Amino acid sequence: MKSDDGVGPFLGVSLQDQIVAWQRWQKSGQRPELHSAVRTFDISPPEGGMFHVLGRVSLNRKWEDQERIQCNVCRIEHKFISDGYVASYDDDGFWYVIGPVCGSDEHQTAVAGAIREHKNREAEKVAEGIVADTMNNYSKWREYYYKLRNAVEIVFEYHNRFRKIAPNSLRALSNIRKSGGALRVVARDAGFNADIGRYQPAVTKTVGRLAGGDFFQGNCLAMKFLRDAVPILELYFADDKTKDDLGEAIYNAIESGKLQKLQNMLSGGFDALHRAHEQYEIACAGLNEANFKVLAKWTANPRNEAGLHIEYAVVEGEVTVHFLDDRPPLEYRGITSDDGYSILQIRQSELQTIDFLRLELRLAAAPAA
Numbered sequence: 001m002k003s004d005d006g007v008g009p010f011l012g013v014s015l016q017d018q019i020v021a022w023q024r025w026q027k028s029g030q031r032p033e034l035h036s037a038v039r040t041f042d043i044s045p046p047e048g049g050m051f052h053v054l055g056r057v058s059l060n061r062k063w064e065d066q067e068r069i070q071c072n073v074c075r076i077e078h079k080f081i082s083d084g085y086v087a088s089y090d091d092d093g094f095w096y097v098i099g100p101v102c103g104s105d106e107h108q109t110a111v112a113g114a115i116r117e118h119k120n121r122e123a124e125k126v127a128e129g130i131v132a133d134t135m136n137n138y139s140k141w142r143e144y145y146y147k148l149r150n151a152v153e154i155v156f157e158y159h160n161r162f163r164k165i166a167p168n169s170l171r172a173l174s175n176i177r178k179s180g181g182a183l184r185v186v187a188r189d190a191g192f193n194a195d196i197g198r199y200q201p202a203v204t205k206t207v208g209r210l211a212g213g214d215f216f217q218g219n220c221l222a223m224k225f226l227r228d229a230v231p232i233l234e235l236y237f238a239d240d241k242t243k244d245d246l247g248e249a250i251y252n253a254i255e256s257g258k259l260q261k262l263q264n265m266l267s268g269g270f271d272a273l274h275r276a277h278e279q280y281e282i283a284c285a286g287l288n289e290a291n292f293k294v295l296a297k298w299t300a301n302p303r304n305e306a307g308l309h310i311e312y313a314v315v316e317g318e319v320t321v322h323f324l325d326d327r328p329p330l331e332y333r334g335i336t337s338d339d340g341y342s343i344l345q346i347r348q349s350e351l352q353t354i355d356f357l358r359l360e361l362r363l364a365a366a367p368a369a
């Protein structure tokens with residue numbers, strides 16, 4: 001028996017309970033039109049009412065009746081075959097069936113909004129692990145991504161300048177990195193020791209250590225990893241993207257059975273972002289004033305094994321490093337000293353510490369028994 005008068009059976013029932021009721025009905029293998037809460041096709045949804053999608057509906061081959069599904073918006077009895085929605089409205093208590101491309105202009109905006117809300121809700125419910133965390137902490141991840149991207153651009157720029165103005169010094173530092181980063185000086189020369197009657201090799205001692213060694217090589221690793229992360233993360237965090245886009249991607253992945261693929265992709269993106277972050281910190285250590293202080297002291301020692309000569313000065317947080325054995329290439333004459341050695345200026349305030357953002361992995365809540 002079906003009544004289209006008076007108060008709808010779901011008036012005052014929570015949205016979540018209505019969704020559960022709709023899902024139960026769908027599992028029972030019956031047409032939406034047969035549910036007692038669903039309005040007959042000739043009754044339109046309430047105008048301007050707050051609208052909620054309960055779920056999707058498509059023709060099911062198991063239904064006894066294989067007629068097209070009704071649309072309450074068009075008020076047509078046999079309207080569509082697939083991708084429609086069952087919806088409820090606030091302060092109404094009935095359900096309505098809506099075709100996939102239906103509704104007047106203002107109604108369509110409400111429908112689009114409700115469908116988006118429905119997709120986000122479903123995405124949040126089913127998604128787990130990385131996908132769920134990205135969804136739950138969308139704005140945090142977005143902010144982290146942008147902060148890191150800007151920070152890596154800065155060290156990339158320093159790396160480029162370093163590589164261009166002081167290639168010999170960069171190479172020398174790279175060799176020190178390869179041999180473990182120890183800054184050694186000769187403590188005793190090699191030679192014949194008359195007291196013991198034999199030849200003795202040279203003895204060196206370590207007086208310091210190169211910080212941020214990985215920064216001093218041919219490529220900027222922070223940028224290398226960032227470039228791996230960007231094509232993936234831009235899909236969800238680009239300027240024109242919102243949490244709704246991610247929700248929709250998750251929803252579509254669920255519908256098409258590709259959730260695992262999406263998880264692997266996001267996982268790869270965040271992994272590359274974290275590697276870029278690690279390399280950013282290494283670059284900051286390499287460009288830090290303290291590092292050049294140690295290097296300057298070491299290279300000034302006549303018994304060093306450096307093969308390079310560095311001096312440095314600090315004025316108001318700006319470190320000026322002089323690479324005394326690097327002749328500047330012609331095009332960099334503009335930023336070299338009269339003595340013909342290269343200068344790198346590093347503004348320490350540009351090298352900000354960024355807090356690591358970790359994934360808060362959790363499993364999706366088990367469905368209530």
Ligand SMILES: [Zn+2]
Pocket residue numbers: 071072073074075079098099101102103
């Ligand atoms: Zn319609």
